Amino acid sequence: MTLITPSDDSEPTALAPDPERLDSRAARAWTERMLVDRREDDTYAVTTESGHTYRVDLREHSCSCPDHRIRGEQCKHLRRVAIEITARSVAPPGRERARCDVCGSVTFVPRDDGPPHRCRRCALVPGDVVVDRETGNRLVVASVLDERADEYVIEATGETVAAYERNDGYPAGDRVVEATYLSDTRRSSSRRYAFPQSRLDRTDESLVA
Ligand SMILES: [Zn+2]
Ligand SMILES: [Zn+2]
Known part of the structure:
Protein backbone atom coordinates (compact mmCIF):
# COMPACT_ATOMS: atom_id res chain seq x y z
CA MET A 1 0.00 0.00 0.00
CA THR A 2 1.39 3.40 -0.97
CA LEU A 3 0.20 6.93 -0.57
CA ILE A 4 0.41 8.81 -3.82
CA THR A 5 -0.08 12.45 -4.71
CA PRO A 6 -1.40 12.31 -8.25
CA SER A 7 -0.25 14.83 -10.80
CA ASP A 8 -2.99 16.42 -12.89
CA ASP A 9 -4.62 13.48 -14.64
CA SER A 10 -6.17 15.46 -17.48
CA GLU A 11 -4.71 15.15 -20.96
CA PRO A 12 -3.62 18.09 -23.13
CA THR A 13 -6.44 18.97 -25.53
CA ALA A 14 -7.02 21.51 -28.31
CA LEU A 15 -9.82 24.04 -27.76
CA ALA A 16 -10.93 23.97 -31.40
CA PRO A 17 -10.17 21.76 -34.39
CA ASP A 18 -7.83 22.82 -37.17
CA PRO A 19 -10.20 24.69 -39.59
CA GLU A 20 -8.15 23.64 -42.62
CA ARG A 21 -8.95 20.02 -41.96
CA LEU A 22 -12.72 20.47 -41.54
CA ASP A 23 -15.31 20.18 -44.27
CA SER A 24 -17.35 23.34 -44.81
CA ARG A 25 -20.37 22.25 -42.74
CA ALA A 26 -18.20 21.36 -39.79
CA ALA A 27 -16.31 24.65 -40.11
CA ARG A 28 -19.56 26.64 -40.14
CA ALA A 29 -20.75 24.75 -37.06
CA TRP A 30 -17.74 26.17 -35.23
CA THR A 31 -17.50 29.66 -36.65
CA GLU A 32 -21.04 30.92 -37.31
CA ARG A 33 -22.95 32.77 -34.63
CA MET A 34 -25.73 30.59 -33.25
CA LEU A 35 -27.74 30.60 -30.08
CA VAL A 36 -28.38 27.18 -28.57
CA ASP A 37 -31.14 26.85 -26.03
CA ARG A 38 -32.06 23.61 -24.28
CA ARG A 39 -35.81 23.05 -24.00
CA GLU A 40 -37.85 21.27 -21.33
CA ASP A 41 -38.35 18.22 -23.55
CA ASP A 42 -34.56 17.76 -23.97
CA THR A 43 -34.49 19.07 -27.53
CA TYR A 44 -32.47 22.13 -28.52
CA ALA A 45 -33.60 25.33 -30.24
CA VAL A 46 -30.80 26.58 -32.48
CA THR A 47 -31.19 30.15 -33.72
CA THR A 48 -28.93 31.21 -36.57
CA GLU A 49 -27.48 34.58 -37.54
CA SER A 50 -30.23 35.01 -40.12
CA GLY A 51 -32.85 34.62 -37.39
CA HIS A 52 -34.12 31.12 -38.23
CA THR A 53 -34.75 28.75 -35.37
CA TYR A 54 -34.44 25.01 -35.87
CA ARG A 55 -35.21 22.16 -33.52
CA VAL A 56 -32.45 19.63 -32.90
CA ASP A 57 -33.16 16.29 -31.24
CA LEU A 58 -29.88 14.60 -30.40
CA ARG A 59 -31.44 11.29 -29.36
CA GLU A 60 -33.22 11.07 -32.73
CA HIS A 61 -30.21 12.59 -34.45
CA SER A 62 -32.55 14.97 -36.26
CA CYS A 63 -32.85 18.65 -37.12
CA SER A 64 -35.82 20.50 -38.59
CA CYS A 65 -33.70 22.44 -41.11
CA PRO A 66 -33.97 21.72 -44.87
CA ASP A 67 -30.34 20.61 -45.05
CA HIS A 68 -31.07 17.73 -42.72
CA ARG A 69 -34.73 17.02 -43.57
CA ILE A 70 -34.40 17.07 -47.35
CA ARG A 71 -30.77 16.23 -48.01
CA GLY A 72 -30.32 14.06 -44.91
CA GLU A 73 -27.03 15.75 -44.10
CA GLN A 74 -25.33 16.02 -40.72
CA CYS A 75 -26.16 19.74 -40.62
CA LYS A 76 -24.27 22.51 -38.83
CA HIS A 77 -27.04 22.82 -36.19
CA LEU A 78 -26.69 19.22 -35.03
CA ARG A 79 -22.94 19.63 -34.97
CA ARG A 80 -23.18 22.90 -33.06
CA VAL A 81 -25.30 21.33 -30.32
CA ALA A 82 -22.70 18.57 -29.93
CA ILE A 83 -19.89 21.17 -29.79
CA GLU A 84 -21.68 23.24 -27.12
CA ILE A 85 -22.32 20.16 -24.99
CA THR A 86 -18.65 19.21 -25.19
CA ALA A 87 -17.70 22.80 -24.30
CA ARG A 88 -20.11 22.53 -21.34
CA SER A 89 -22.08 25.62 -22.34
CA VAL A 90 -25.35 23.65 -22.59
CA ALA A 91 -26.51 20.57 -20.72
CA PRO A 92 -26.73 17.14 -22.38
CA PRO A 93 -30.19 15.49 -22.58
CA GLY A 94 -31.47 14.36 -19.17
CA ARG A 95 -29.05 16.56 -17.25
CA GLU A 96 -29.21 20.02 -15.74
CA ARG A 97 -26.60 22.71 -15.32
CA ALA A 98 -25.59 23.17 -11.69
CA ARG A 99 -22.79 24.73 -9.66
CA CYS A 100 -20.44 22.47 -7.77
CA ASP A 101 -20.93 23.17 -4.05
CA VAL A 102 -17.23 22.66 -3.37
CA CYS A 103 -15.39 24.62 -6.08
CA GLY A 104 -18.22 26.59 -7.73
CA SER A 105 -17.50 25.37 -11.26
CA VAL A 106 -20.30 24.49 -13.67
CA THR A 107 -21.26 20.84 -13.76
CA PHE A 108 -24.12 18.78 -15.19
CA VAL A 109 -26.17 16.63 -12.85
CA PRO A 110 -29.02 14.16 -13.45
CA ARG A 111 -32.30 16.07 -13.60
CA ASP A 112 -33.77 14.44 -10.44
CA ASP A 113 -30.63 14.92 -8.38
CA GLY A 114 -31.18 17.46 -5.60
CA PRO A 115 -28.41 19.55 -4.00
CA PRO A 116 -25.66 19.42 -2.87
CA HIS A 117 -23.86 18.92 -6.17
CA ARG A 118 -20.24 18.05 -6.84
CA CYS A 119 -18.35 18.27 -10.08
CA ARG A 120 -16.33 15.30 -11.29
CA ARG A 121 -13.11 16.71 -9.89
CA CYS A 122 -14.56 17.30 -6.43
CA ALA A 123 -16.59 14.10 -6.15
ZN1 LIG B 1 -30.00 21.64 -39.14
ZN1 LIG C 1 -16.00 21.07 -7.91
Whole structure:
Protein backbone atom coordinates (compact mmCIF):
# COMPACT_ATOMS: atom_id res chain seq x y z
CA MET A 1 0.00 0.00 0.00
CA THR A 2 1.39 3.40 -0.97
CA LEU A 3 0.20 6.93 -0.57
CA ILE A 4 0.41 8.81 -3.82
CA THR A 5 -0.08 12.45 -4.71
CA PRO A 6 -1.40 12.31 -8.25
CA SER A 7 -0.25 14.83 -10.80
CA ASP A 8 -2.99 16.42 -12.89
CA ASP A 9 -4.62 13.48 -14.64
CA SER A 10 -6.17 15.46 -17.48
CA GLU A 11 -4.71 15.15 -20.96
CA PRO A 12 -3.62 18.09 -23.13
CA THR A 13 -6.44 18.97 -25.53
CA ALA A 14 -7.02 21.51 -28.31
CA LEU A 15 -9.82 24.04 -27.76
CA ALA A 16 -10.93 23.97 -31.40
CA PRO A 17 -10.17 21.76 -34.39
CA ASP A 18 -7.83 22.82 -37.17
CA PRO A 19 -10.20 24.69 -39.59
CA GLU A 20 -8.15 23.64 -42.62
CA ARG A 21 -8.95 20.02 -41.96
CA LEU A 22 -12.72 20.47 -41.54
CA ASP A 23 -15.31 20.18 -44.27
CA SER A 24 -17.35 23.34 -44.81
CA ARG A 25 -20.37 22.25 -42.74
CA ALA A 26 -18.20 21.36 -39.79
CA ALA A 27 -16.31 24.65 -40.11
CA ARG A 28 -19.56 26.64 -40.14
CA ALA A 29 -20.75 24.75 -37.06
CA TRP A 30 -17.74 26.17 -35.23
CA THR A 31 -17.50 29.66 -36.65
CA GLU A 32 -21.04 30.92 -37.31
CA ARG A 33 -22.95 32.77 -34.63
CA MET A 34 -25.73 30.59 -33.25
CA LEU A 35 -27.74 30.60 -30.08
CA VAL A 36 -28.38 27.18 -28.57
CA ASP A 37 -31.14 26.85 -26.03
CA ARG A 38 -32.06 23.61 -24.28
CA ARG A 39 -35.81 23.05 -24.00
CA GLU A 40 -37.85 21.27 -21.33
CA ASP A 41 -38.35 18.22 -23.55
CA ASP A 42 -34.56 17.76 -23.97
CA THR A 43 -34.49 19.07 -27.53
CA TYR A 44 -32.47 22.13 -28.52
CA ALA A 45 -33.60 25.33 -30.24
CA VAL A 46 -30.80 26.58 -32.48
CA THR A 47 -31.19 30.15 -33.72
CA THR A 48 -28.93 31.21 -36.57
CA GLU A 49 -27.48 34.58 -37.54
CA SER A 50 -30.23 35.01 -40.12
CA GLY A 51 -32.85 34.62 -37.39
CA HIS A 52 -34.12 31.12 -38.23
CA THR A 53 -34.75 28.75 -35.37
CA TYR A 54 -34.44 25.01 -35.87
CA ARG A 55 -35.21 22.16 -33.52
CA VAL A 56 -32.45 19.63 -32.90
CA ASP A 57 -33.16 16.29 -31.24
CA LEU A 58 -29.88 14.60 -30.40
CA ARG A 59 -31.44 11.29 -29.36
CA GLU A 60 -33.22 11.07 -32.73
CA HIS A 61 -30.21 12.59 -34.45
CA SER A 62 -32.55 14.97 -36.26
CA CYS A 63 -32.85 18.65 -37.12
CA SER A 64 -35.82 20.50 -38.59
CA CYS A 65 -33.70 22.44 -41.11
CA PRO A 66 -33.97 21.72 -44.87
CA ASP A 67 -30.34 20.61 -45.05
CA HIS A 68 -31.07 17.73 -42.72
CA ARG A 69 -34.73 17.02 -43.57
CA ILE A 70 -34.40 17.07 -47.35
CA ARG A 71 -30.77 16.23 -48.01
CA GLY A 72 -30.32 14.06 -44.91
CA GLU A 73 -27.03 15.75 -44.10
CA GLN A 74 -25.33 16.02 -40.72
CA CYS A 75 -26.16 19.74 -40.62
CA LYS A 76 -24.27 22.51 -38.83
CA HIS A 77 -27.04 22.82 -36.19
CA LEU A 78 -26.69 19.22 -35.03
CA ARG A 79 -22.94 19.63 -34.97
CA ARG A 80 -23.18 22.90 -33.06
CA VAL A 81 -25.30 21.33 -30.32
CA ALA A 82 -22.70 18.57 -29.93
CA ILE A 83 -19.89 21.17 -29.79
CA GLU A 84 -21.68 23.24 -27.12
CA ILE A 85 -22.32 20.16 -24.99
CA THR A 86 -18.65 19.21 -25.19
CA ALA A 87 -17.70 22.80 -24.30
CA ARG A 88 -20.11 22.53 -21.34
CA SER A 89 -22.08 25.62 -22.34
CA VAL A 90 -25.35 23.65 -22.59
CA ALA A 91 -26.51 20.57 -20.72
CA PRO A 92 -26.73 17.14 -22.38
CA PRO A 93 -30.19 15.49 -22.58
CA GLY A 94 -31.47 14.36 -19.17
CA ARG A 95 -29.05 16.56 -17.25
CA GLU A 96 -29.21 20.02 -15.74
CA ARG A 97 -26.60 22.71 -15.32
CA ALA A 98 -25.59 23.17 -11.69
CA ARG A 99 -22.79 24.73 -9.66
CA CYS A 100 -20.44 22.47 -7.77
CA ASP A 101 -20.93 23.17 -4.05
CA VAL A 102 -17.23 22.66 -3.37
CA CYS A 103 -15.39 24.62 -6.08
CA GLY A 104 -18.22 26.59 -7.73
CA SER A 105 -17.50 25.37 -11.26
CA VAL A 106 -20.30 24.49 -13.67
CA THR A 107 -21.26 20.84 -13.76
CA PHE A 108 -24.12 18.78 -15.19
CA VAL A 109 -26.17 16.63 -12.85
CA PRO A 110 -29.02 14.16 -13.45
CA ARG A 111 -32.30 16.07 -13.60
CA ASP A 112 -33.77 14.44 -10.44
CA ASP A 113 -30.63 14.92 -8.38
CA GLY A 114 -31.18 17.46 -5.60
CA PRO A 115 -28.41 19.55 -4.00
CA PRO A 116 -25.66 19.42 -2.87
CA HIS A 117 -23.86 18.92 -6.17
CA ARG A 118 -20.24 18.05 -6.84
CA CYS A 119 -18.35 18.27 -10.08
CA ARG A 120 -16.33 15.30 -11.29
CA ARG A 121 -13.11 16.71 -9.89
CA CYS A 122 -14.56 17.30 -6.43
CA ALA A 123 -16.59 14.10 -6.15
CA LEU A 124 -15.02 11.53 -3.88
CA VAL A 125 -13.97 8.18 -5.31
CA PRO A 126 -12.85 4.97 -3.57
CA GLY A 127 -9.22 5.23 -2.48
CA ASP A 128 -9.34 9.00 -1.85
CA VAL A 129 -7.79 10.04 1.43
CA VAL A 130 -10.11 12.47 3.23
CA VAL A 131 -10.13 14.46 6.46
CA ASP A 132 -13.10 14.34 8.81
CA ARG A 133 -14.03 17.98 9.41
CA GLU A 134 -15.37 17.17 12.88
CA THR A 135 -12.40 15.26 14.28
CA GLY A 136 -9.48 15.92 11.94
CA ASN A 137 -9.03 12.16 11.47
CA ARG A 138 -7.81 10.88 8.14
CA LEU A 139 -9.86 8.22 6.40
CA VAL A 140 -9.89 6.32 3.13
CA VAL A 141 -13.05 6.34 1.00
CA ALA A 142 -14.36 2.79 0.52
CA SER A 143 -17.48 3.59 -1.48
CA VAL A 144 -19.76 6.46 -2.44
CA LEU A 145 -23.40 5.36 -2.24
CA ASP A 146 -26.47 6.52 -4.12
CA GLU A 147 -28.32 6.76 -0.82
CA ARG A 148 -28.89 10.12 0.82
CA ALA A 149 -27.89 10.85 4.41
CA ASP A 150 -31.56 10.82 5.46
CA GLU A 151 -32.10 7.38 3.86
CA TYR A 152 -29.11 5.40 5.11
CA VAL A 153 -29.67 3.75 8.50
CA ILE A 154 -26.64 3.13 10.71
CA GLU A 155 -26.95 -0.45 11.95
CA ALA A 156 -25.43 0.12 15.38
CA THR A 157 -27.75 2.95 16.37
CA GLY A 158 -30.83 2.46 14.19
CA GLU A 159 -30.80 6.12 13.17
CA THR A 160 -30.05 7.62 9.80
CA VAL A 161 -26.73 9.27 8.96
CA ALA A 162 -28.56 12.62 8.79
CA ALA A 163 -30.11 12.13 12.25
CA TYR A 164 -26.79 11.25 13.88
CA GLU A 165 -25.88 14.04 16.30
CA ARG A 166 -22.42 14.70 14.94
CA ASN A 167 -23.83 15.15 11.41
CA ASP A 168 -26.04 18.04 12.46
CA GLY A 169 -25.70 20.88 9.98
CA TYR A 170 -24.67 18.75 6.98
CA PRO A 171 -27.22 18.53 4.15
CA ALA A 172 -29.81 15.76 4.58
CA GLY A 173 -29.63 15.18 0.82
CA ASP A 174 -25.88 14.52 0.92
CA ARG A 175 -24.63 11.29 -0.60
CA VAL A 176 -23.43 8.80 1.99
CA VAL A 177 -19.75 7.88 1.87
CA GLU A 178 -18.40 4.76 3.56
CA ALA A 179 -14.83 5.14 4.74
CA THR A 180 -12.26 3.38 6.90
CA TYR A 181 -9.80 5.06 9.24
CA LEU A 182 -6.38 5.42 7.64
CA SER A 183 -4.82 4.12 10.86
CA ASP A 184 -6.94 0.95 10.48
CA THR A 185 -6.06 0.12 6.88
CA ARG A 186 -3.24 -2.24 7.76
CA ARG A 187 -5.54 -4.45 9.82
CA SER A 188 -7.17 -7.37 8.06
CA SER A 189 -10.72 -6.30 8.83
CA SER A 190 -11.00 -2.54 8.90
CA ARG A 191 -14.46 -1.32 9.79
CA ARG A 192 -16.39 1.00 7.51
CA TYR A 193 -18.15 4.05 8.85
CA ALA A 194 -20.82 6.10 7.09
CA PHE A 195 -20.52 9.88 6.65
CA PRO A 196 -22.41 12.59 4.82
CA GLN A 197 -20.11 13.49 1.89
CA SER A 198 -19.77 17.18 2.93
CA ARG A 199 -18.25 16.18 6.25
CA LEU A 200 -15.22 14.77 4.45
CA ASP A 201 -12.63 17.08 2.94
CA ARG A 202 -10.60 15.75 0.08
CA THR A 203 -6.81 15.71 0.29
CA ASP A 204 -4.42 15.41 -2.65
CA GLU A 205 -3.61 11.88 -1.64
CA SER A 206 -5.13 8.59 -2.59
CA LEU A 207 -4.40 5.09 -1.47
CA VAL A 208 -3.38 2.45 -3.96
CA ALA A 209 -3.18 -1.22 -3.09
ZN1 LIG B 1 -30.00 21.64 -39.14
ZN1 LIG C 1 -16.00 21.07 -7.91
